[in-house]
Amino acid sequence: MAETSSNAPRNIRDQIEALAAKVVLADLADVQALADLHTCFEELGVAAEGQPPVVRAAAEKAVTLVAEVILGDAPDPARVMQVLGETVTALQLIVRDRRNPAEVKLPAELGLAGAAAPAAPAPPATSDFSTRMAREASAMTSDFLNEVTDRLDTAESLLLDLKDAAPAPEALYKVCGQFHSIKGSANLLGLQDLSRAAHEAETALELAASGKLSFQTQARDMVLHAIDRLRVMGEELATGPARPPGGQAEAGPAAAPKAEAAAPESPSAVPAPAPDAALSGDISVDPELLADFIGESMEHLEAAEKHLLEVGKGGAGEHLNAIFRAFHTIKGVAGFLNLDGIRGLAHDAETLLDLARTGKLSLEGDTIELVFGTIDHLRTLIGKDTAKGGTAGRAGTQDLRAQIRKASSGDAKGAAAPAGAAAPITSAASSPSAAADEGSEKAQPKETVSGSATVKVRETIRLDAERVDRLVDAIGELVIAESMVEQVIEQAGHMTDQLHRHMNQLGKISRELQTMGTSLQLVTVRPIFQKLVRLVHDLSRKMNKPVNFVVLGEDTELDKTVVDQIGDPLVHMLRNAIDHGLEDSVETRRQAGKPDAGRVELRAFQRGGNIYIEVEDDGRGLNREAIMAKALKQGLIREGQTVSDREVYNLIMLPGFSTAAKVTEVSGRGVGMDVVKRNIETLRGQIEISSTAGKGTLFSIRLPLTLAIIDGMIVKVGPERYIIPTLSLIRTVKPDAQDISSVLNRGLVLRENNELLTVVSLGEQLAVDHGAGSLADGLVVIVEAEGRRAGLLVDALLGKQQIVIKSLGEMMRQIPGVAGGAIMPDGNVALILDIDGLVRMATSRKEEPAAAVVA
Amino acid sequence: MATTTATAAGTGRRVMTEQAGKYLTFKLGAEEFGLEILKVQEIIKLMEITRVPRTPEFVRGVINLRGKVIPVIDLRLKFQMESQATTDKTCVIVVQVAQGDSRVTTGVIVDEVSEVLDIAAEQIEPAPEFGSAVDTAFILGMGKVAKRVVMLLDVDKVMSSRELAAVAGVAKQS
Numbered sequence A: 001m002a003e004t005s006s007n008a009p010r011n012i013r014d015q016i017e018a019l020a021a022k023v024v025l026a027d028l029a030d031v032q033a034l035a036d037l038h039t040c041f042e043e044l045g046v047a048a049e050g051q052p053p054v055v056r057a058a059a060e061k062a063v064t065l066v067a068e069v070i071l072g073d074a075p076d077p078a079r080v081m082q083v084l085g086e087t088v089t090a091l092q093l094i095v096r097d098r099r100n101p102a103e104v105k106l107p108a109e110l111g112l113a114g115a116a117a118p119a120a121p122a123p124p125a126t127s128d129f130s131t132r133m134a135r136e137a138s139a140m141t142s143d144f145l146n147e148v149t150d151r152l153d154t155a156e157s158l159l160l161d162l163k164d165a166a167p168a169p170e171a172l173y174k175v176c177g178q179f180h181s182i183k184g185s186a187n188l189l190g191l192q193d194l195s196r197a198a199h200e201a202e203t204a205l206e207l208a209a210s211g212k213l214s215f216q217t218q219a220r221d222m223v224l225h226a227i228d229r230l231r232v233m234g235e236e237l238a239t240g241p242a243r244p245p246g247g248q249a250e251a252g253p254a255a256a257p258k259a260e261a262a263a264p265e266s267p268s269a270v271p272a273p274a275p276d277a278a279l280s281g282d283i284s285v286d287p288e289l290l291a292d293f294i295g296e297s298m299e300h301l302e303a304a305e306k307h308l309l310e311v312g313k314g315g316a317g318e319h320l321n322a323i324f325r326a327f328h329t330i331k332g333v334a335g336f337l338n339l340d341g342i343r344g345l346a347h348d349a350e351t352l353l354d355l356a357r358t359g360k361l362s363l364e365g366d367t368i369e370l371v372f373g374t375i376d377h378l379r380t381l382i383g384k385d386t387a388k389g390g391t392a393g394r395a396g397t398q399d400l401r402a403q404i405r406k407a408s409s410g411d412a413k414g415a416a417a418p419a420g421a422a423a424p425i426t427s428a429a430s431s432p433s434a435a436a437d438e439g440s441e442k443a444q445p446k447e448t449v450s451g452s453a454t455v456k457v458r459e460t461i462r463l464d465a466e467r468v469d470r471l472v473d474a475i476g477e478l479v480i481a482e483s484m485v486e487q488v489i490e491q492a493g494h495m496t497d498q499l500h501r502h503m504n505q506l507g508k509i510s511r512e513l514q515t516m517g518t519s520l521q522l523v524t525v526r527p528i529f530q531k532l533v534r535l536v537h538d539l540s541r542k543m544n545k546p547v548n549f550v551v552l553g554e555d556t557e558l559d560k561t562v563v564d565q566i567g568d569p570l571v572h573m574l575r576n577a578i579d580h581g582l583e584d585s586v587e588t589r590r591q592a593g594k595p596d597a598g599r600v601e602l603r604a605f606q607r608g609g610n611i612y613i614e615v616e617d618d619g620r621g622l623n624r625e626a627i628m629a630k631a632l633k634q635g636l637i638r639e640g641q642t643v644s645d646r647e648v649y650n651l652i653m654l655p656g657f658s659t660a661a662k663v664t665e666v667s668g669r670g671v672g673m674d675v676v677k678r679n680i681e682t683l684r685g686q687i688e689i690s691s692t693a694g695k696g697t698l699f700s701i702r703l704p705l706t707l708a709i710i711d712g713m714i715v716k717v718g719p720e721r722y723i724i725p726t727l728s729l730i731r732t733v734k735p736d737a738q739d740i741s742s743v744l745n746r747g748l749v750l751r752e753n754n755e756l757l758t759v760v761s762l763g764e765q766l767a768v769d770h771g772a773g774s775l776a777d778g779l780v781v782i783v784e785a786e787g788r789r790a791g792l793l794v795d796a797l798l799g800k801q802q803i804v805i806k807s808l809g810e811m812m813r814q815i816p817g818v819a820g821g822a823i824m825p826d827g828n829v830a831l832i833l834d835i836d837g838l839v840r841m842a843t844s845r846k847e848e849p850a851a852a853v854v855a
Numbered sequence B: 001m002a003t004t005t006a007t008a009a010g011t012g013r014r015v016m017t018e019q020a021g022k023y024l025t026f027k028l029g030a031e032e033f034g035l036e037i038l039k040v041q042e043i044i045k046l047m048e049i050t051r052v053p054r055t056p057e058f059v060r061g062v063i064n065l066r067g068k069v070i071p072v073i074d075l076r077l078k079f080q081m082e083s084q085a086t087t088d089k090t091c092v093i094v095v096q097v098a099q100g101d102s103r104v105t106t107g108v109i110v111d112e113v114s115e116v117l118d119i120a121a122e123q124i125e126p127a128p129e130f131g132s133a134v135d136t137a138f139i140l141g142m143g144k145v146a147k148r149v150v151m152l153l154d155v156d157k158v159m160s161s162r163e164l165a166a167v168a169g170v171a172k173q174s
Helices: A012-025 A031-047 A053-071 A075-095 A123-138 A142-161 A169-188 A192-210 A215-242 A252-262 A285-310 A316-336 A340-355 A364-380 A385-389 A391-414 A431-438 A466-491 A495-519 A526-542 A560-581 A585-591 A625-631 A645-651 A657-661 A663-668 A674-684 A833-844 B002-008 B011-017 B161-173
Strands: A522-524 A547-552 A557-560 A598-607 A610-617 A686-692 A696-704 A709-717 A720-725 A729-733 A738-742 A747-752 A755-761 A779-785 A788-794 A796-804 A820-824 A829-833 B021-028 B031-038 B038-046 B057-066 B067-074 B090-099 B102-111 B112-119 B138-143 B146-152
Touching: A012 A031, A012 A075, A031 A364, A053 A075, A075 A215, A142 A169, A142 A526, A142 A833, A142 B090, A169 A192, A169 A215, A192 A215, A215 A526, A285 A316, A285 A364, A285 A598, A316 A340, A316 A391, A340 A364, A340 A391, A340 B067, A364 A391, A466 A495, A466 A796, A495 A522, A522 A560, A526 A547, A526 A560, A526 A598, A526 B067, A557 A560, A560 A598, A560 A610, A560 A674, A625 A645, A709 A788, A720 A796, A747 A788, A755 A833, A779 A796, A779 A833, A788 A833, A796 A820, A796 A833, A829 B057, B021 B102, B021 B146, B031 B112, B057 B102, B090 B112, B112 B138
Parallel strands: A547 A598, A720 A829, A755 A788, B031 B146, B067 B102
Antiparallel strands: A522 A557, A598 A610, A610 A696, A686 A696, A709 A720, A709 A796, A729 A779, A738 A747, A747 A755, A779 A788, A820 A829, B021 B031, B021 B112, B038 B090, B057 B067, B090 B102, B138 B146
16 A cells, blocks of 8 residues: 555556455455555546546545445445446556447446446536436336346356356357347347347357357456446446436435445346246245245344334434345345345335435334335235235235335425326336336236245244254253263163163164254355355456366355354455465466466365365465565574474464565465464364465365364373363374483473474373373373474373363353363263463473474 | 431442342351342252362362353352361352353352341441451441341452453463
8 A cells, every 4th residue: 555655646557457456355344455445546536637537537436435435334335345346347448448438337336427428427417317317217117127137147147157168059048048138128128238238248158159259268257247237237227217306416426326335236136037927936936045035034024113113212323224224135135036026115115214314304104104014015925824815915015115106206305296207216126117007017026925836935944043052052961961871870780671772762862863953053155155156256357367266065064153254264265365376477377387277176075073165276386485584584483493384384374474464475375364264263173274386275174063062082180081172183192201301301392203292291281180100101192283283191091072062151261271161971071171272381481482393 | 218217327328228138148167148149040069070270269160050061169268268178068059140241150169058038228237347458349238137247248249350350360370
């Protein structure tokens, strides 16, 4: 960032290129990066002298958008980042490729209409644009917009599914068909921009199918780009009229982003075709999703109702937001599930609420009743009971929508104008259908969610996670109680054959229960992985690095908590892999004899009781020397010290090491790797890096299958027993006396296969009353802690066992060396050791922290 | 009525009014203490305690309370009294201690549980001051019952954040 500001008048093209990378890499949570973006856009605005005016206007608008994100004012920051990305792409086209600004599509959120206002970014043009759009929109039915979004989503998912370098022509034609239909309808409605974009995509696909264009390197991106553009156009059509008619110069651009941000999902989340398909007939809807939707929506409606009751009792803003979100979510999912009636109604309600929360409309009296009515009606539409009441529901929906639109449009203009007035209507998506309302009833969606006999909805129950936890706890108790009973019977010598059989039966049932309980908390990694596919694609395009992204093991199941938290680290790792891991240019790769497209593989699999998630690239690998040099400078290692590869790579995950920006450039890796490592460790996982210079890097995350149960080795230390998680266990040795040597009479070192390991006496570390001189007859358990090996001196091994982890409670949460407790078969508690903590404690007292374990 | 007089007698008095109620009394050596009955969850026999390293001496360790692992405090050690061998009467009072917004279940080892007493506001005197030598912050008041004096404990303060900080502190030092 500092580098940019010191160099303000540098080539604007470079600035845009730099921006392109920064936008992609910017993390929403990273204020520093956002501030950097802010500066870059500002400078771009200044440097835009001599460029088409739209460049400067776009840059200035982008500055505002970034500021909103930083200040937390942006309702949907992720969307804003997307808009910024699109903006930069557009600017690249204008500035670098010298494209006519009139042909370049700028995101609607900027409130600059590239197409309609070639060289004039001034707001009046925007109003012109919106009025034109309003006219056009009013001539259409909402069906067209729905069709576009549906077909685009279908096309996109088809496209992203095509993994081969040269897919079969039939597959491509299938995608092609989607665009062809869009083109046809767009032509019919006189929407030249849309038609042209669809045509381009169609052409690209045809060329790819006939082998005249590489799908992998060119056609796919062209088509995806076209999809994005078409989406924006569709959104513009939908929201254009939402702008206040003849609004103030500033009002246009300012209002637009809000409207956009409010409805980002509606056009982009509709995968299924046939916009007016009744749910009952639409087999493409996943029954499971549908069941989820019903449950979720009911919850959202309930919450909305609760908040609505609070409106007027003060603190309205917060409640309005909550209600808005509820409708927004329902709208998004309904759109996704192709339930247009519900989506439309939710959308209208959302628009009304948006007006209310931005102070353009006061929510009181009749309006509140209207929202209540909407909630009730949505319930009816969504609820199971209305299976047969479809027709009544439909008529009601239209009435209600008309009313809502009346309310919003009336107040939006500050006067009670009739709904049919010529002026544009506030709710964009609904305005086309407003016309349809009066005209044809048939154009209206006609569905109730579960009114179908053809779709078999798989029954699912949404449960309070805590109840599941309690169930799993109880099952754990049952297992413990069972083994206690067994132990007592055996000790008392009362075990008869019959009793034995019954005990076996009991054991079988409780094991089954345990498996079931565990599986209740498992979900697949698929949703996370799917998001990453698009991320990688965008990254690859932005950074101009072709990537062959391979995803394996999407159906691998993991504890829900883990899945929820693994996304961010993976995003980080993939960014790293593409940004730093892969070579900077195709030429470099060619010289190294590698294919042009960098291979990045994301895979998940289960091995033993662990889940592995790995990110592997075939890039340049880690630069060992650079890391060593940096570590030397920071005093993490000594001159001349031998350090194993693994230890070197682990260095990049040390906090101060990776956050320093310069190091990143040197080491070529490590942006926020400490954060990744920390996140993984809180999930009780471990991360390992292996790398071969010139060949690539592998990040391997090892995670426990569940967070509740671990495999543990029970060890005896003096009179007490402790549990060592087998995750950290490597092996156990019975050392000969000459293998162990004392260092300065303070520490112990074990010689093992030419490796010197620090030996930590558990008795000493845990202050156990240790009777016997354990060194001679003790055992050394070799463990791995934070990538380093160490030995733990114990008296005996008592056996391996599945352990249900129990927290020691708030008071004892932070005791170093202790990770938790477990209830043993005899009913007493044993402590689970925190191996990393123990080894760290034992070694950190010494003068050379790393040296002791570094062989 | 009582409230008016109490208020007139000063703030200390009024606090005492609030302290009236049912108390579970127990003994540590010759001294008798009371715990607000509302904070008491149950009374259990002393069971095997698992020692936890790096905790202050008065933290005896953890026990298994029907599947839940809870810490156990030795109140004698906490009050710097001499520790005593366990007897048949030694037991653990399980209390709910407020910690910030949440409640933490903790066991307290006492010599013997006596009875549940109803103590009226008139029977409660403010805690006496013994200078800095004796910390009486965790004493709500002194209950005068028949001829005995019962020290009414504020169990939240007994396990105050300062104490917990001490736990953490010890943990960090080592």
